[in-house]
Amino acid sequence: MTTTLTPKRVFDPMLPLIGHYRQIPDTEDKALTAWLEGQLDEILSLSEVPPRCPHCQGTETVLATRAAHPKPVIPVFRCLDCDVHFRRTTGTPLSGLKFRNLPLFIKLLSQQRPVNDAADALGVKAVTVARWIKRTRQWILELDPTGHWEAKVRLGMEIRPEIPCPRCGAVDRMHYRGFDADTGERRCRCDACGHYRRLSDLLHNQGPDFALEHRISERPPSSRRKS
Incomplete structure (x- = not known):
């Protein structure tokens, strides 16, 4: 019987937990950053090509609302089979999240830093960053159930x-x-x-x-x- 090993989250105990007395070094895992950027570019795409319906998996979908600011940020589509409106994020842990300074958040995800430090850098509340981390980890595991990429998340x-x-x-x-x-x-x-x-x-x-x-x-x- 083949045993599947759970990917190990690696930390350096010599790194400070807060930056009051010494600067927290940059410990970004660039491989995770690059992979996540590719995945987010796809799900947050402004492309108006209708994807498959996340509710019934039907292909009879059409563009309902073009991307615009402030709402909707990404296109809204409509399924002709089940008559439901959706975005590419519908049905995923990212649904409803409003990221601020997303490129920086992605770079921080793999770093050994506390939530408060990331919140200061991103200009949002710490509870908001904690919610982003939780939902992003869930999404990563849906994309890669092996846990390889999720194990690289260390923020918070x-x-x-x-x-x-x-x-x-x-x-x-x-x-x-x-x-x-x-x-x-x-x-x-x-x-x-x-x-x-x-x-x-x-x-x-x-x-x-x-x-x-x-x-x-x-x-x-x-x-x-x-x-």
């Missing part, structure tokens, strides 16, 4: 080291918390006991065969979280 996600606390022994409570003022090394803090340790010290105590793994979760927007 947080990693925590799967490593036990040397003081209290908690195995799932460590998280990254800033950098050492003297050496610049990554620091970790245990949520259970409040103990701080340098990541290098934690790794040294695990032995030469230890492989650091991370828990990955969506990081909710917040202006009070530290790096």
